[in-house]
Amino acid sequence: MPFEIVQIPRDDASIRLYVEQYKAFRLLALKTDPDSFGSTYAREIAFTEDTWYKRLANPQVTTFLAFQEGQVVCTVSIAGPLPCTPEESSPSKDPWTILSGNPEATTQSHWRIIGMFTRPAARGQGIAKAIIAKALQHAMGEAANAGKNFVATIAVEHDNPAAVGLYKKCGFETIIEEPWFLNRPRIALLMKCSTPSGIDKASVEQN
Known part of the structure; x- marks a missing residue:
């Protein structure tokens, strides 16, 4: 089944157009x-409407939505550049807290994939891989x-082989x-990517 991936612009009209769909899907x-x-x-659910708006307006975060038959079926955001190297970051820390600091002090352009989710009925169609590639x-x-x-990272629970397998393919x-104690004890993995698969580097250079 065909799908469309939309990068949400940060202008007021675009944010207001997509914010309710983004909120509901999140x-x-x-x-x-x-x-x-890394949230609950x-x-x-207690966030104000202003909080949801500011998430999409944040100049350090770009959000993508995938639509299928007019319905949101997948989302991902990418945050950066971050003020730390992948090796200096933590997979169990709230990703929204790692945006403070001075990214100019780093020699790499480090980005973090956050908020990745695909509706169960839409899995297995290549949508998640496509939206990650866009980000x-x-x-x-x-x-x-x-x-x-360029370098990117993503945090994932170790006991999630489907997600780990997806990110390896990317x-x-x-x-x-490292240990992660949100809701229950578990292990968080930080995965790193310097050479994404399935991306035409020439098209990146043309942008």
Whole structure:
């Protein structure tokens, strides 16, 4: 079944156009698969409308939505550039807290994939891989514009082989493992990617 991927612009009209769909899908993700996120449904259902708006307006975060038959079926955001190297970051820390600091002090352009979720009925169609590729392509273009080497990371629970397998197909490899105690004890993995698979580098250079 065909799908369309939309990068949400940060202008006021675009944010207001997509914010309710983004909010509803994010809350659905937290309810459907609570162990996959570093946040909880109880926490985010209490967010104000202004908080949801500011998430999409944040100049350091770019959000993508995948639509199928007019319905949101997948989302991902990419945050950066970050003020730390992948090896200096933590997979268990709230990703929204790692945006502070000065990214100009780093020699790499480091980006973090966050909020990745695909509706269960839409899995197995290549949508997740395609939306991750879009996010990485965007970040690679930003890195090229800054004249820096690109690198991306993503945090995932170790006991989630489907997600780990997906990220490996996208070019990620595990570099850090550490305890993660949200809701229950578990292990968080930080996966790193410098050369994404399935992305035409020439198209990045043209952007």
